[in-house]
Amino acid sequence: MTSLxxxxxxxxxxxxxLLAATGHALHSLGERVLLVDMCPENLLRLHFGVSVSEPDGWARAMIDGVGWNTQAWTVEPGLGVLPYGRLKREEQDQIEQHLLKDPELWRRRQASLAEHFDWILFDVPLRLPGHAHVGPCALRLRIVEADAACHVLLQQEEALGGHLLINRFDPVSQLQRDLLLIWRKQYGARLLPLSVHQDEAMREALAFKKPVGAYAQASLAAQDVLSLATWCLTRRLEPV
Structure with a gap:
């Protein structure tokens, strides 16, 4: 099993x-995929038709003392999503402290899932270090937009790990084209050789509770994500 x-x-x-679209694309290429939402916002499930009123998820299960692995939704055979669940702020803090105290938790959970899935994809939050302990990942992607804010943040990162992927790229924008050239020179092979273009279909897909590849297979964004999934398959590595 490979983790991303x-x-x-x-x-x-x-x-x-983007994670929802990548999981769907990998599944369309014949892979067994589980998507795990590590974000308290709990939005990933909405891309797969799970009701906005559904409270369950792995974090909710931990708070309630029930089995986390019973919370996954089967979208179709070989494609599943594990929501975060609906938690109050103080409950989110409890989960964060638990994950900080037990950083190997998701390593053990990955091991238990290995025989059922070829890929496990994690949607990792920005500012919760405990929630970022997802165990071994062969591929870690940082998602950026080609704008001034991301450019400044990249310069401020002291230890920038993983690959960089540009999302919502607009080739009409001179600023974005210039930043792409700068980043290619500055980050070299760490910047993926592909970008996901700006495409209204990506926003529309969420409104229809679908990944973009299921909503608009012929859209530019869906084709870009399919290229991303193919890139992931060629970089499949044993987790370390």
Whole structure:
């Protein structure tokens, strides 16, 4: 089993939508995929038709003392999503403290899932270090937009790990084209050789409770994400 995590460099760069789309694309290529929402916002489930009123999830299960592995939703055979669950702020803090005290928790959980899935994809939050302890990941992607804010944040990162993926790229924008050239020179192979283009279909897909590949298979964003899934398959590594 290969693990992949997506984490935004800042909020609002479309990480959850991109993770949902990547999981769907990998599944369309014949892979067995589980998507895990590590974010208290609990939005990932909405891309797979789970009702907004549904409170359950792995974190909710931990608070309630029930089995976390009973909380996954089967979207279709070989494709599942494990929501975070609906928690109050103080309950989110309890989960964060638990994960900080037991950073190997998701390593053990990954091991228990290995025989059932080829891929496990994590939607990792920005500012909860305990929630970022998802165990071994062969691929860690930081999601950025080609804008001034992300450029400044990249310069401020002292230990920038993983690969960089540009989301919502607009080739008409001179600023974005310039930043792409700068980042290619500055980050080299760490910047993925592909970008996910700005496409209204990505926003519309969430309104229809679907990943973009299921909502608009022929859209530019869906084709970009399919290329991303293919790139992930070629980089499949044993987790370390």
């Amino acid at each position: 995590s997506l984490r935004g460099l800042r909020g609002g760069v479309g990480t959850s939508s």
